[in-house]
Amino acid sequence: MPADTALSPEVLEALALPRFTGLDEARAAGRACVWGGEPLVIETAVDLGEQHDSTAGTWFPRASRQAVAERARRAFTAHAPACPACRDEDQVDCPLGAELHRLTLVYTAVRYCSRCDRQIAPDEDHATYQSQQASGPGGATVYTHSRPCQRQR
Template sequence: MGGLGMIDTSVEIPAGVLEVLTLPDLDGLDEARGAGRVCIWCGQPLTIETAVDLGEQKADAGTCFPRACRKCVADRAHRGLFTHTPTCDLCGTKATAARCIVGRGLYRLVRDNRR
C-alpha cells in the first residue's frame, strides 16, 4: 500500500466477481477505455491513485486493460451484492457466507471504494 490515505488498487478481482460487475462489451471499447486511461463505465479520466484495475481481459479485437473509478466499482459491487446474495447457497447463512468468493469480493469492493 502507498502513502497515507492511499488504497491498494492492485488486488486481483476474481473472475466470478467481474461477471457480477458486468463489464461492457470489450470489443466495443474505445482506445482510452481499453487502455485503462478512463473509467470503463463513466469515462472519467483515471490516475494510479483513483483507478481500480479490472485485470487483463481478452476480447476478439485483442487484449485490453480496463480500469474503473472507485465510485463506479463501489456502485456496481453494491448492486451486485443485491443480485448475488439471494441466489447464493453460501451467502444464504452467516455460517457459510465467508466461504463465498464472489460475495466476499463484492463486499470488499464496496468497502474499499466507497470513500
C-alpha cells in the same frame, strides 16, 4: 489494484465488465473509467486486470473507485438472495459474495457529517461543500446530512 488481489472472471462477470468492442479509445486504453467514462488518474484508478479479447487482443481496463463500489454493491444485492451461503450470516464460504462485499467496503468513500459527526451511509442523501481557508491555499470538502441530523444517544 495489487496483483495479489486480482479479480476473478466470476467477479468481473458479476460487475458486468463491458466487452472491448464498442468502447471508445479512452476507455479501451484505461485512461477513462470503463463504465462511467470519467477521466482517471493513476492514484485513484482501480486496475481491473489484464483482459483478452478475440478481436483486440490484450487490454487493461480500469475504473473509478466509485464505479467499482457501486457495481459491487449492486452485484452483491442481486447475488446474495439466491446464494444459500450469503443468506446465512454464520457462513463465509461464498468466494463471489465475499469478494463483492470486500470491493464495496474498500472502494466506498467514507463520509462523516460535519454537524453530527455520524457516518453518512453510501445511499444516504447528503450535501457536499467546499470550504476555503481564511488565508492561503487549501480548503476541505465537507459533508452534511441533507435532512436534519439525528441526535446521538
